[in-house]
Amino acid sequence: MFFVAKLDLSADATKIFLLIIYNPLPVQYILYIFAAESSSNNTIMKLLTCLLGFVLFGYQVQAMTTDTLWCEREGKKIFGILHRPAKTEGKLPLVIISHGFGGTHEWGVPYAEALTQQGFLVYCFDFCGGGNYSQSDGTTDEMSIITERDDLKAVLQRLHSLPEVDCQHITLMGESQGGIVTALAAAEVEADIHDIILFYPAFSIPVDTHRRYPTRADIPDGGEIWGVKLGRIYAEDIYDLDPYATIALFQKPVLILHGDSDRIVPIAYGERAARTYKNVEYHVLNGVDHGFYGLPQWLAIQLVQEFLVHQIH
Numbered sequence: 001m002f003f004v005a006k007l008d009l010s011a012d013a014t015k016i017f018l019l020i021i022y023n024p025l026p027v028q029y030i031l032y033i034f035a036a037e038s039s040s041n042n043t044i045m046k047l048l049t050c051l052l053g054f055v056l057f058g059y060q061v062q063a064m065t066t067d068t069l070w071c072e073r074e075g076k077k078i079f080g081i082l083h084r085p086a087k088t089e090g091k092l093p094l095v096i097i098s099h100g101f102g103g104t105h106e107w108g109v110p111y112a113e114a115l116t117q118q119g120f121l122v123y124c125f126d127f128c129g130g131g132n133y134s135q136s137d138g139t140t141d142e143m144s145i146i147t148e149r150d151d152l153k154a155v156l157q158r159l160h161s162l163p164e165v166d167c168q169h170i171t172l173m174g175e176s177q178g179g180i181v182t183a184l185a186a187a188e189v190e191a192d193i194h195d196i197i198l199f200y201p202a203f204s205i206p207v208d209t210h211r212r213y214p215t216r217a218d219i220p221d222g223g224e225i226w227g228v229k230l231g232r233i234y235a236e237d238i239y240d241l242d243p244y245a246t247i248a249l250f251q252k253p254v255l256i257l258h259g260d261s262d263r264i265v266p267i268a269y270g271e272r273a274a275r276t277y278k279n280v281e282y283h284v285l286n287g288v289d290h291g292f293y294g295l296p297q298w299l300a301i302q303l304v305q306e307f308l309v310h311q312i313h
Helices: 013-022 027-036 043-057 105-116 145-160 177-188 205-212 232-236 243-247 267-276 295-312
Strands: 002-008 064-068 071-073 076-078 080-085 092-098 121-125 165-175 195-199 222-225 228-231 254-259 280-286
Touching: 064 105, 071 145, 076 145, 080 105, 092 105, 092 145, 092 177, 092 295, 105 121, 105 165, 105 295, 121 145, 145 165, 145 177, 165 177, 165 295, 177 195, 177 243, 195 295, 228 232, 243 267, 254 267, 254 295, 267 280, 280 295
Parallel strands: 002 280, 092 121, 092 165, 165 195, 195 254, 254 280
Antiparallel strands: 064 080, 071 076, 080 121, 222 228
């Protein structure tokens, strides 16, 4: 299956109102919209329609519980937070969220808050050396896409053993570098997961690496990107990697979300991924850059929820 949808974020108030009716979200997401769209001429109208939907149709936000859960990979401890619905009965589907380059587990919290409302367990974690503020072991100059892939596989193995996890419905979800990491890991652990979700996956990294270092001899022992110190391993580990050859092996459902104004990972990489996967739902967010905040994040949450509910039922 190959499905493509384009979402225009200049949608009028009526369309936003209908979204609120059919899938209302907590007040904090309405505030995200206001913050992101504050420069738009119709900001007040958008905010009022969202608030109207909230008042008329309501949304009872259920409390969720969170627990620190450590995993381990080759002696390195991996820090993460397991988000649980307030009321749980039996086994629950699980979503494992991987952050992007230099990030932390906190990127996934808005998605965890929304998904626990639908009865999902959600695990957000820090890659070893994944960023300057990672709470996991390791340093950034020891990190690469391959070490992060192995971190994710270790996390999956640990969570697979939890008694409350429905092992038939495990989703891997990642953004940017965490997206390519998720895609590579999924190809190796397909039997243990149900589907994957990729936000603007950074399949561009191997190409960018070759542009920066035309030959292996050009790779330095150390460097820095966006304030994150890197070791030689970061470039060397993926120098000969063809991510599309790897992901072509994956047969299970895939959701890809990508903004067509992405200046870090051009949308051409997402389009190629959508053509490569066998069973893909691909959404283009018009006018959206790298990273989803405000209204784009709100719409992404909607799409993730719809995709996951469909996979379960």
